Amino acid sequence: MTFEYMGIASSELAAAKAIASRAGVIEHRMVRLPDLKEAADIPGFRPPGLPATYIPLRNSIFYAFAASYAEEKGAGCIVGGHNKDDTDVFADVSPEFFISLQRALWNGSRILRKNRLKITSPLKRLRKPAVVRLAASLGVPFELTWSCHQDSEKHCWKCDGCVTRLRCFREAGIVDPLAGLKWEKIT
Numbered sequence: 001m002t003f004e005y006m007g008i009a010s011s012e013l014a015a016a017k018a019i020a021s022r023a024g025v026i027e028h029r030m031v032r033l034p035d036l037k038e039a040a041d042i043p044g045f046r047p048p049g050l051p052a053t054y055i056p057l058r059n060s061i062f063y064a065f066a067a068s069y070a071e072e073k074g075a076g077c078i079v080g081g082h083n084k085d086d087t088d089v090f091a092d093v094s095p096e097f098f099i100s101l102q103r104a105l106w107n108g109s110r111i112l113r114k115n116r117l118k119i120t121s122p123l124k125r126l127r128k129p130a131v132v133r134l135a136a137s138l139g140v141p142f143e144l145t146w147s148c149h150q151d152s153e154k155h156c157w158k159c160d161g162c163v164t165r166l167r168c169f170r171e172a173g174i175v176d177p178l179a180g181l182k183w184e185k186i187t
């Protein structure tokens with residue numbers, strides 16, 4: 001499932017489609033949420049301690065769509081890609097949030113309760129460099145991935161998303177096929 005909120009880079013959407021296709025995903029559902037904005041795009045909204053890319057109550061909204069889809073398909077599991085770096089920053093990836101959300105979904109849907117729907121985040125104990133190492137060991141096609149916040153054909157290697165990507169590959173000791181040896185130049 002990919003969410004098209006306001007301002008998401010079209011390159012990120014294209015990357016999501018390419019990766020889903022490579023992975024043999026049967027149905028890659030694109031959810032259009034043009035009214036949902038990042039903090040940077042909301043005038044006067046600068047919540048302390050949160051990045052400009054923060055989206056208010058993002059996971060309450062995303063998981064509601066995922067649960068609706070799970071009900072429709074009779075699925076027993078929703079898998080999220082959150083990692084340990086996310087849990088340091090965002091309250092809506094905490095274990096407490098997911099336990100409460102799962103309970104709310106069971107209370108709100110007899111189908112989800114019957115199917116014993118579980119929400120799981122298999123990467124939640126890994127920091128981003130460890131996710132890169134795991135991805136490398138699984139043969140993830142890094143060349144299809146997208147981390148830049150700019151909408152362009154190539155990564156800018158300057159924005160927060162790009163710099164974090166460079167640092168994580170460097171820390172993981174893996175050469176990013178998109179960045180080559182750019183990671184050697186950052187401090």
Ligand SMILES: [Zn+2]
Nearest residue numbers: 148156159162
């Ligand atoms: Zn960038």
